[in-house]
Amino acid sequence: MSEEKLLKVSELTIHYHTVEGIIKAVRNISLEVNVGDSLCIVGESGSGKSTLGLAISLSLPKNAVVVSGSILYKGRDLLKLKTSEVGRYRGKEISMIFQDPATTFNPLFTIGEHLTDILRHHFGMSREEALERAVELLKMVRLPDQARILHAYPHELSGGMLQRAAIAAALSTNPKILIADEPTTMLDVTTQAQILDLINSLKRELNLTLILITHNLGIAGEVCSRTAVMYAGTLLEEGPTEDIILNPLHPYTAKLIKAVPIITKTQGRLSHIPGVLPDLRNPPKGCPFVDRCELATPECSASQPEYFRVGGVRRVACILYGGEHE
């Protein structure tokens, strides 16, 4: 088995130009994903995790600027593609689903219209062929009564059904990588579990490579073999999900685990991490978590901590683990 990486993000830095100033959303992030991997990117809102997802799926908003770094897909840098080449990768190799299924589809068009347009564009199918394939796709995502759903407008379907339809749309082109950006956040608890199950089994059936973006470490535990923790645009820690949850290295990860909502615990408030996110227009020079960290030392704010390898498969950006350099 070849050990070539499917996706390799190196030292990626992305800024947004806004009226309020330049927001440094992603700073110097490196990640690797193998074929068939499932990687969770965990972080609070504003951590830059969605921007990273949009960058990989070639769908950054117009006001986003990639300052430096590369995204190698099968050895090809996606950031250096010509406009004419983008279409060969976007949707086709790397596809994506989003947080709010209610706004994922255009309200004035049926689900079928969306699906057939994607199919016809990617495979040059006729209308009939596309419709046939759309029915198969809806079956694949376990939606019953496919003909009715094809003719339904988005407002006529529930959030769970729409998210399934979105998965069908995203997978209709047989992509290698599926990026799921908070796919269950807007759904109720039972539907959440069903959608995660669906994503899990589709991943196995289709041998997908999955990148799941979430704020909830619990979801990471259910779905992904590896997890990366992001904070204020930087990557703090990365490693096998089980290790991270059972034995968090970075102080931030430890606090994040305490904040995981556990449904059985009805009493007691959700624990949250005291303090606020740093201003991303002017991020701290040192460790971004320094203001909220109880273990912080003066050294922490001096410069960005380097990554330290722990146990061979984990890395963490915290001086507590100094000694074993990457």
Next chain:
Amino acid sequence: MPVPREYVVKRLLLLVFVVIGVLVITFVITRIIPARPEFLWAGPHATEEQLKRARQELHLDEPVHVQLYYYLLDFFRGNWGVSWRTRLPVLNDLLTALPATLELVIVAFLLASLIGIPLGIYSALRYGRIADQIIRVLTILGASVPVFWIALIFQTAIGIWAGVLPAGKRVDDYLAYITGFKPITGFYILDSIIQGNLPVFIDVLRHIIMPAFVLSIYPLSLSSRMSRSLMIEVLNENHVRSLEVWGVPQKTILFKYALRNVIVPVIASLGLSFGYTLVGAFMVELIFVWPGLGYYAGMSLLSYDYPAIIGVVILVALFYSLINLVVDLIHAWLDPRVRF
């Protein structure tokens, strides 16, 4: 997608309600507010005899609810009073004038949507650039210009001084006469096509283009401004992003998906501006000697021909309600979310 029957029924009931409302309000304006309504209805030079007859015809000596009853009865019987100026029944006058106005207003609306919507979308796609700024200022200007003034300027500059287009009327009478043009429907564009009369067809177009354009300035600005802000809004919607991520080409996203999100509400609001445009036609027709409802209304206003004025007001209000009904049904047909 068919529009559900309940929605149509509901909307029709609303129309009935609105029509009754319009009639009651005009009743109050014409019979309750004036101290001596018969003076308004019989004209400024009415004799004692005529005033007495007017009092009788309007049932002014009877209680208010009886007056209202006869008012409604007369309305539904088509007895809308007699114009002092033309000495003809008002309803006859109005129906004769209607096609000319409709032709003008329809052409104006075609211009407004065919120019306004693409202009607004172009402006949105060039958001913040110089072209966008220019279009934006021009369309705000378009919504600020009094229609009678711009009509006068166009007529004088293009029609009289430059002499490029005719300064008024619907068709050259001499040309119509020698080519044997006969109005059938009253819509001259249609009539000239039916008769295969090319010279008159061209002449009719030359006559209509200037007043129609002047009349379209306001709805054109409106539809352009609305298309612009809707397009900007739509392009920031999640569904545009998801189609993009799934690899649907920009062209399809813009001109199939986003376009419908823009056009549906713009058409709805153009429908609402129809009433304003009909009233604008009062002045444009007056200036361009266009023998339609507006010319009739304008002449009636200038000569204080009260029965005629009120007749126009009622007809235009009814027409406006009817247009709103049609627009709502089209809207419901195009936007599945509206049907509830």
Next chain:
Amino acid sequence: MSELILYLNIIRRNPIYLAGLVIVSLFVVVGLIAPYILTRPGDAWGLTYDINKRLSPPSLEHLFGTDEYGRDLFNRVLLGTRFSLVIGVGVVALSLAIGIPVGLIAGYVGGKAGTALMRVTDMFLAFPPLLLAIALAATFGRGLSNTILALSLSWWPWYSRLIYLQVSSVRNLPYVDAAKVIGISEARIMFRHVLPNSLTPVITQATLDIGSAILEASALSFLGIGVPPPTPEWGLLVSSGWRLISVAWWVSFFPGLAIVITVLGFNLLGDAVKELMDPRLRNLLSMRRV
């Protein structure tokens, strides 16, 4: 207040918006002082005439030329500012005076009575703009106050609707319920708490509507059912030059230009306010795609 300063700052930086602000300020100032700065008050008020000077084209002596009675048009247009200001402010103020109570009562009382009240205002809205004003103006007869009255009676339902929507949304906010629970009277809630919350957007809208009111008033005058001559109302001045336009274009041109500039000022300002008030649009300044 700090919001207002912020808005003024943003307006100041955009030349288009700034133009709107300057035009409107100038209009108000000229409207207030016009009667005291006239060089030919007799001409302006239409009391004097000079047949020898009739229809003179624009010159240094008569910037806008003279009309068919030889009156100086510049002075007449200048004084017209006062009439437009009076009409614009009058219409909007009177409409608010009718519209706010109706909308407030309908929104606060709610239920069947409230709905019925709003249905009545809906009936008024079934008339296209200007049409109802035409019917009313024709009934009342010509005159400045009749023009204001006719326009206001056709205008108020818009404000009722706005207030109604505002009040019925504010009414459902938690703090109104909380106030009831601690025993504050309904009337007190209505006037001390609900009304102030609902007024700002309505007054803002009304201020910007002054331009449209001026436009509609000029249309009534042009149609001969507004202000009677020799009042130097702009619409009336345009109408007085109508039949002479091919020989003396200036008689209609300059008063019309005054209308355009004034209404444009209000509309530019309105556009600015709309863009500033709409948080979505404000975000678009940074988050555009395409």
